[in-house]
Amino acid sequence: xxxxxxxxxxYKRRRMVALAVIILLLIIIICLISSACSNKSSNTVKGKSxxxxxxxxxxxxxxxSVSTATSSASQKTSSTVTTTAISGTLPDDGSNVQSIELSxxxxxxxxxxxxxxxxxxxxxxxxxKSEKWSSSDASIASVDDVGNITGVKAGTCYITVASVNNPxxxxxxxxxxxxxxxTSSNTSLSNTAATNSGGVxxxxxxxxxxxSYPLPQGYDPGLDATxxxxxxxxxAAAAAEGLNIYLASGYRSYSTQERIYNxxxxxxxxxxxxxxxxxxxxxxxxxxxxxxxxxxxxxxxxTPEYTWLVKHAHEYGFIIRYPADKVSITGYKYEPWHIRYLxxxxxxxxxxxxxxxxxxxxxxxxxxx
Ligand SMILES: [Zn+2]
Numbered sequence: 001x002x003x004x005x006x007x008x009x010x011y012k013r014r015r016m017v018a019l020a021v022i023i024l025l026l027i028i029i030i031c032l033i034s035s036a037c038s039n040k041s042s043n044t045v046k047g048k049s050x051x052x053x054x055x056x057x058x059x060x061x062x063x064x065s066v067s068t069a070t071s072s073a074s075q076k077t078s079s080t081v082t083t084t085a086i087s088g089t090l091p092d093d094g095s096n097v098q099s100i101e102l103s104x105x106x107x108x109x110x111x112x113x114x115x116x117x118x119x120x121x122x123x124x125x126x127x128x129k130s131e132k133w134s135s136s137d138a139s140i141a142s143v144d145d146v147g148n149i150t151g152v153k154a155g156t157c158y159i160t161v162a163s164v165n166n167p168x169x170x171x172x173x174x175x176x177x178x179x180x181x182x183t184s185s186n187t188s189l190s191n192t193a194a195t196n197s198g199g200v201x202x203x204x205x206x207x208x209x210x211x212s213y214p215l216p217q218g219y220d221p222g223l224d225a226t227x228x229x230x231x232x233x234x235x236a237a238a239a240a241e242g243l244n245i246y247l248a249s250g251y252r253s254y255s256t257q258e259r260i261y262n263x264x265x266x267x268x269x270x271x272x273x274x275x276x277x278x279x280x281x282x283x284x285x286x287x288x289x290x291x292x293x294x295x296x297x298x299x300x301x302x303t304p305e306y307t308w309l310v311k312h313a314h315e316y317g318f319i320i321r322y323p324a325d326k327v328s329i330t331g332y333k334y335e336p337w338h339i340r341y342l343x344x345x346x347x348x349x350x351x352x353x354x355x356x357x358x359x360x361x362x363x364x365x366x367x368x369x
Contacts, residue, residue, distance in 0.1 A: 090166045094125040097163035100171040103194055103362075108176045109141065109151035114196050116148045116213075117173055118203065119161055120362050128165035129364065135159050141175040145368035146212050148196065151177035203361045206342060207287050210358065210365035211331040214281040215254070221288040223251040226317075227341040231291055234316040243305045248337070249292040252285035274367070276333050282367075284321065284340060291318075293337045301336040309339070314351035317344045326356035331365035 090096040103118035121129040133143045137157035143149045149159050154177050162170035194203045199216035201208050209215050231247060238245045252260070258280035264273035284290040293309070294300050313320060318341055324334040340357065342350065350360045358365050 094123055095127050097121045097126040097129060097166045097169050098123060100161060100163060100169055102161070102171050102173060104173065105171070106174040106176070107149065108178060109149070110178050111151045111153060114148050114150040114199075116146070116194050116196055116201060117161075118194050118361070118363050119147060119171075121163060121169075126165065128163075130164040130366070132162045132164050132167070133159065134162075140177055149173065149175060151175070153177060154179040203363060206346065206357075206361065207289065208357075208361065208363065209278075209282060209284045209287050210363075211278075211282055211367045212364045214279075215286050217254045217281060219286060220253055221251075224288040224341065227289050227291070230316045230318070230341060234313065234318065237312065237316070238305065238308055241308065243308055245293055245305050245309065247291055248294055248296050249285065250290075251288045252283055254280050254286060257281070257283045257286060276335075278332075279367070284338075289341045290321065291339050291341075292335075293339065296337050298334070298336070301334075306336055313339055314347040315344065317341050317347045319347050319350050319357065321357065323356055326359070329358050329365065330356050331367075 092098055099122040101120040101122070103120075104115075105117075107115050107117075109115060119131055121131075131147060133145065133147050135141055135143050135149075135157060136159075137155065138152070140153055140155040140157040141149055141151055141159060143159045147159075147161060156174065156176050159173045159175055160170050161173075162168075194201060196202075198219075199214075200219055201213040228250070235245050235247075257278060261273060261277050261279055264277045267273075278284070285292075294303070294305060300306050310320065318339040320336065321338050321340040322330045322332045322335040324336075327333055341347075342357075350357060353360055
C-alpha cells in the first residue's frame with residue numbers, strides 16, 4: 001500500500017513537471033514570435049521613412065540622411081528626420097537641383113518663437129534654387145515663403161522645403177512646439193547655425209540683412225560704435241598714404257530706406273530699383289554695420305582709394321560687400337563703395353576665401369516675391 005501510494009504521488013508529480021515544461025515552452029515560443037513581429041514592423045517604419053523607394057539612377061548619388069544630434073539615441077527620431085533626395089525625373093546634368101541640405105533638421109520652439117534653417121541646394125550649378133515651404137500642420141507650426149518657422153501651439157509637426165525646379169527633392173525639419181511661455185533658452189537647434197531673435201537673423205554670429213533675411217521695422221541700432229571706430233582707423237591709414245576715404249552714408253533707418261526705395265521705384269520702376277536699392281527692411285545699412293564711401297558711384301572703382309581698399313579693408317574688419325563677380329548671388333549690382341563690418345577675423349576669412357558673404361555663410365539672397 002505505501003509503495004503504491006508513493007508511485008501514484010510520483011506519477012502526479014511527473015505529470016505536473018511535464019505540464020510546467022510544456023507551459024514554459026509555449027511561453028518561450030510566444031515570446032520568440034512576438035519579438036520577430038516587432039522587428040518586422042520597425043523595419044517597415046524605417047523603410048518607409050527613409051524614402052529610398054525609387055532606385056536612384058547610377059548617375060545620381062542619393063543624398064545621405066542628415067540625422068539629428070540625437071541620432072544615436074533613437075532610430076525612430078533619426079529616420080523620421082531625414083533629408084532625402086530622389087532623382088529620376090530631371091536629368092542630373094548640373095542644371096537641376098538634386099539635393100537639399102538644412103542647417104538643422106529638428107528644432108524645439110516655444111509658442112510665438114521663430115527659427116529659420118539655412119538651405120543649401122546642390123549642385124552649385126543648378127539654375128533655379130527657389131524653395132517651396134509647407135507645414136504638415138500649420139496649427140502647430142507655420143512657415144513663411146522664406147522658411148521662417150514659427151511655433152503656434154504645443155505639438156509636433158514637420159516643415160518641408162522642396163525644390164521648385166525639382167519637387168521630388170526635399171528636406172524636412174521636425175518641429176516640437178512647447179507650451180511654456182517663450183524664454184529664449186528654450187530654443188534648441190540640433191546644429192546651431194541660424195538664430196532669429198526678435199526678427200533679426202544671426203548666422204555664425206553675423207547679423208545678416210539681404211533679400212532673404214529682412215530686419216524688423218523697429219530694428220533701430222544706429223551706426224555701430226566699433227564699425228565707426230574701425231572705419232576711422234581705416235580712413236587714417238589710407239590718409240597716411242595720401243588717400244582720402246570718407247564716410248558718405250552709414251546707418252539708415254527703416255523709414256529712411258523706405259523713402260529712398262520708393263523714390264527709386266517712382267523713377268526707375270520696381271524691377272530696376274530692386275537691382276540697386278534695397279526694399280525697406282532689407283537694407284544692410286539698417287544693421288548699422290555697413291558704410292557707403294566717397295562718391296557712391298561706379299567711378300569710385302577707378303580711384304587709387306579703391307585700389308587701396310581692396311587690399312586693406314579686411315585688416316580693419318571690412319569686406320567689399322557686393323563684388324562685380326557675385327551679382328547673381330548677392331542680388332545686387334556691383335557696389336565698390338559699399339563696405340560691411342564683420343570684425344578682422346571674419347573679414348579676413350571671407351577675403352581669403354574669395355567668396356561673397358552669402359557664399360561664405362551658405363545662404364541665399366532672393367526676395368520671396
Ligand atoms: Zn550701401
